[in-house]
Amino acid sequence: MSFLNDMRFRAFCYQIGAIGLVVAAAWTMFATASDNLAKQNIATGFGFLARQAGFVISETAIAYQPTDSIGRAILVGIVNTVKVSLLAAILGTVLGLFVGVARMSRNPLLARSALAYVEVLRNVPLLLYLFLWYSLIIMVFPPVKQALNILPGVYLSNSGLVLPAVFLESGAAIFALLICAGIAAAILIRRISQQRRVATGKSNHGMAFACLALVLPPLILWALGLVSFGWDIPQAGRFRLTGGLHVRPEFVALLFGLLLSVSASVAEIVRAGIQAIGPGQWEAAAALGLHRSRVMRLVVLPQALRLIIPPLTNTYLTVFKNSSLAIAIGYPDLVMVSNTVMNQTGQAIETIAIFMGVYLGLSITISLAMNWYNARVALKVR
Amino acid sequence: MKQGFLAICAAATALLAASVAQAGTLDTVKDRGKLVCGVSLATPGFAAPDDKGRMQGFDADICRSVAAAVFGDGDKIEFVPTNINTRFQALQSGEIDMLSRQTTQTFSREASLGLDFGPTVFYDGQGLMVAKSLGVSSAKELTDAAICTLPGTTTAQNLSDFFRTIGGKFELVVFESPDENRAAFFAGRCEAISSDRSDLASIRAVANNPDDYLVLPETISKEPLAPAVRQNDSNWRDIMSWSVWLLMAAEEKGITQANVDEMLKSQDPDIQRMLGVTDELGAMLGLDNKWGYNVIKAVGNYGEIFERSLGEKTRLGLTRGPNAQWNAGGLVYAPPFR
CATH class of the missing domain: 3.40.190.10 (Periplasmic binding protein-like II)
Known part of the structure; x- marks a missing residue:
C-alpha cells in the first residue's frame, strides 16, 4: 500500500473530499429549501422577474417606468449602486491622495489637520455619517418653495440641486462618434509625444495637441451646424421645480458619506506607501536638485503606487458594499429596490440570491480589474 | 442593511x-x-x-x-x-x-x-397627509409633488397606480426607518407623506403642532x-x-x-x-x-x-x-x- 503514503495522492484525496463535502452541503440545503417551500405552497423560481413592477423609483439612470418589468427595476437599482460607488471611489481616491500627502507635510498645521480629518472620519460608523449628512442637508437648506436661486436656472433647496440640462437636439450619433475619436486621438498623441520626449530629451507640446484633439472636432461640428443643443431650463411648478437636471439630497448625502470614508482610508494607504519608500530615494533625488514636491510626484509616488494598489482594492470593495447603506437615507440602490420587490412578491430567497450574486459578481470584477492594474505597475522582474 | x-x-x-x-x-x-x-x-x-x-x-x-x-x-x-x-x-x-x-x-x-x-x-386604507400651509385639499392636486413613504409592500404601488389613474407624475422618496421618514416630511423634503390612515394619525400625533397637518380625504387603497x-x-x-x-x-x-x-x-x-x-x-x-x-x-x-x-x-x-x-x-x- 505504498501509494497511501504518497504525499501527492493523499493531498489529492483530501481535496476531492473537501470539494465533495461542500457540494453535498450545498445540494442538501438546496433540496431541503425547495422541499420546504413546496410543502408550504410558496411559489419558487425566477418567473416573477418578468412581472410588471408597478412601483416608482425616484432616481433612474436608465429609462424606467412603473409599467416595466421587475427585472428592469432591479437593473435600475444595480445601475444606481454602480453609479454612486464609482463616483465615490474616484472622487474619494483623489481627495485621499491629497490628504495622504498632506499627512506627510513638514508644515505641522497641515499635517495635524490631515491627521484629525482621517481620525474623525474613520472612527465613526459610516451609517451615522450618512444620517448626519442627510439631516444637515434637509435641515440647513430651505424647502423647495423658498429655493435659493444661486445662478440663473440653478436652484438649491432641501430637495436637492436643480440645474439647467443641456441635451442634443440633433446629430447625437455623429457627436458621440467624434468625441470617441477625439479621445482615441488624444491618447495616441500623448503617447507619441512621450516617446519623442524620451528619445530626444526635449519637452514638446504633446499635451496641448491632445487637448485640441479632444475639443476641436465637436466645436467644428457645432460651428458647421451639424449638431444643435437644446436647454432644459427648470420651471417653477406648483410644488417643485420641473425640468432640468435634479441632483437629489439622498444621492448627495450618500456620495458624500462614501467618498469621505474612502478618502480617509486612501489617505492612510498613501501615507503607508510613501513611508515605505526608503529615505535614500528622497536624498538621491534631492541631490539631483529636484524640488521636494517634484521628488514626491516623480520619484516617490510612482514607487509607492506598487504598495498602494493591493490595499486600495480592499477599499474599493468596501465602498461598493457600503453603498448598500443607501437604504437608510432613501437612495434607491440595489438593496432598496430588491427589498421592495421582496415585499411585493414574497420571494425572498430568489431576490436575495440575485442581489448577493450581483454584489459577488461586481466585487470580483473590481478585484480582477485592480489585479490587472497591479500586475501592470508591479516591479518588472525579468 | x-x-x-x-x-x-x-x-x-x-x-x-x-x-x-x-x-x-x-x-x-x-x-x-x-x-x-x-x-x-x-x-x-x-x-x-x-x-x-x-x-x-x-x-x-x-x-x-x-x-x-x-x-x-x-x-x-x-x-x-x-x-x-x-x-x-x-x-x-x-x-x-x-x-x-x-x-x-x-x-x-x-x-x-x-x-x-x-x-x-x-x-384601513392608504391616505396622504400634507401641511395645511400647502393649500391642497385633494390628493389629485399633488401632481409633481414629492411623497415620502416607507418601503411598504403595497404603499409605493398604490401611489404609482393612483397617479397613473389621474395621469400625473410624482417623486417617490422611500425611507427604511419610520423616524427618518417622519423627519424628512416634517423638514419639508416631501410635500406629502403616504401611509395607512391609521399610521398617518399616529405620525400626525407626534408632530410639534398636529393642527398644522391635514389628512387628505382620498383613500387610495383598501387595506383590510x-x-x-x-x-x-x-x-x-x-x-x-x-x-x-x-x-x-x-x-x-x-x-x-x-x-x-x-x-x-x-x-x-x-x-x-x-x-x-x-x-x-x-x-x-x-x-x-x-x-x-x-x-x-x-x-x-x-x-x-x-x-x-x-x-x-x-x-x-x-x-x-x-x-x-x-x-x-x-x-x-x-x-x-x-
Whole structure:
C-alpha cells in the first residue's frame, strides 16, 4: 500500500473530499429549501422577474417606468449602486491622495489637520455619517418653495440641486462618434509625444495637441451646424421645480458619506506607501536638485503606487458594499429596490440570491480589474 | 442593511429548517405552554411595549385573545417583533404561531406565501397627509409633488397606480426607518407623506403642532388588516378566526370585560353558547368550553380593544368609521355562534 503514503495522492484525496463535502452541503440545503417551500405552497423560481413592477423609483439612470418589468427595476437599482460607488471611489481616491500627502507635510498645521480629518472620519460608523449628512442637508437648506436661486436656472433647496440640462437636439450619433475619436486621438498623441520626449530629451507640446484633439472636432461640428443643443431650463411648478437636471439630497448625502470614508482610508494607504519608500530615494533625488514636491510626484509616488494598489482594492470593495447603506437615507440602490420587490412578491430567497450574486459578481470584477492594474505597475522582474 | 441582514437570516432559516412543523399548531402551542405571536416593531396603538415592558396595542390584544382561548390566560404568550420584510418568513418557518401585524390581506399573499388570513380586524386604507400651509385639499392636486413613504409592500404601488389613474407624475422618496421618514416630511423634503390612515394619525400625533397637518380625504387603497396563520392547518385557523369573531360578537351582545361574570347568568341563548354555559362549542375546536368567557375576561370585546389602543381618547384619536359594528354603519360583522 505504498501509494497511501504518497504525499501527492493523499493531498489529492483530501481535496476531492473537501470539494465533495461542500457540494453535498450545498445540494442538501438546496433540496431541503425547495422541499420546504413546496410543502408550504410558496411559489419558487425566477418567473416573477418578468412581472410588471408597478412601483416608482425616484432616481433612474436608465429609462424606467412603473409599467416595466421587475427585472428592469432591479437593473435600475444595480445601475444606481454602480453609479454612486464609482463616483465615490474616484472622487474619494483623489481627495485621499491629497490628504495622504498632506499627512506627510513638514508644515505641522497641515499635517495635524490631515491627521484629525482621517481620525474623525474613520472612527465613526459610516451609517451615522450618512444620517448626519442627510439631516444637515434637509435641515440647513430651505424647502423647495423658498429655493435659493444661486445662478440663473440653478436652484438649491432641501430637495436637492436643480440645474439647467443641456441635451442634443440633433446629430447625437455623429457627436458621440467624434468625441470617441477625439479621445482615441488624444491618447495616441500623448503617447507619441512621450516617446519623442524620451528619445530626444526635449519637452514638446504633446499635451496641448491632445487637448485640441479632444475639443476641436465637436466645436467644428457645432460651428458647421451639424449638431444643435437644446436647454432644459427648470420651471417653477406648483410644488417643485420641473425640468432640468435634479441632483437629489439622498444621492448627495450618500456620495458624500462614501467618498469621505474612502478618502480617509486612501489617505492612510498613501501615507503607508510613501513611508515605505526608503529615505535614500528622497536624498538621491534631492541631490539631483529636484524640488521636494517634484521628488514626491516623480520619484516617490510612482514607487509607492506598487504598495498602494493591493490595499486600495480592499477599499474599493468596501465602498461598493457600503453603498448598500443607501437604504437608510432613501437612495434607491440595489438593496432598496430588491427589498421592495421582496415585499411585493414574497420571494425572498430568489431576490436575495440575485442581489448577493450581483454584489459577488461586481466585487470580483473590481478585484480582477485592480489585479490587472497591479500586475501592470508591479516591479518588472525579468 | 439591518433589514437585508434579517431577510438573509430568514432565508437561511428556511434553507436550514430540515422539517417544517407539520403537526397541528394547537398541539405545538399547548406543549410549549405559550403562544408565540408576531407583532410590529414598536408601533404605538398597534403593538408597543409600555413603560413596564408589557406589550400594548390593538394587534397585541388580538394575540392575547387567541392565547386566552387556548390557555384560559391571555398572558401565556410571547411577542416577537417582526420586521416588515421578514414577517411572512417568520410565520412560514414556524418561528411564530400567528402573525398579527397590521398586515393587509391580498390575493397574491394568500395564494403564494403559504399562509391563510383570518377575519379583517381593522379596515384601513392608504391616505396622504400634507401641511395645511400647502393649500391642497385633494390628493389629485399633488401632481409633481414629492411623497415620502416607507418601503411598504403595497404603499409605493398604490401611489404609482393612483397617479397613473389621474395621469400625473410624482417623486417617490422611500425611507427604511419610520423616524427618518417622519423627519424628512416634517423638514419639508416631501410635500406629502403616504401611509395607512391609521399610521398617518399616529405620525400626525407626534408632530410639534398636529393642527398644522391635514389628512387628505382620498383613500387610495383598501387595506383590510388581518391576522394570519400557516396554510393547511384548518383547526388552528378556526381557533384564530373564531376568537376574533368572538370579540366582535361580544361587542354586539354587550358583553364586556367588566360584566362578563354577570353575563354567565344571561338568558340569551347566543350569549350562553358563546360563553360556554350551554352547548360545547369550545370542544369542537379542541378548546376548553369556557374559552369564550376566558377571551372576554382577558381582553374585553372588540370595541373595548379598539377604544383602549386606537380610539378617540388615545393619542391616535381614531373614530370607529368603517370599523364600527354592522348595525352601527360599519363593516364589523361576526358570523353567528351556533
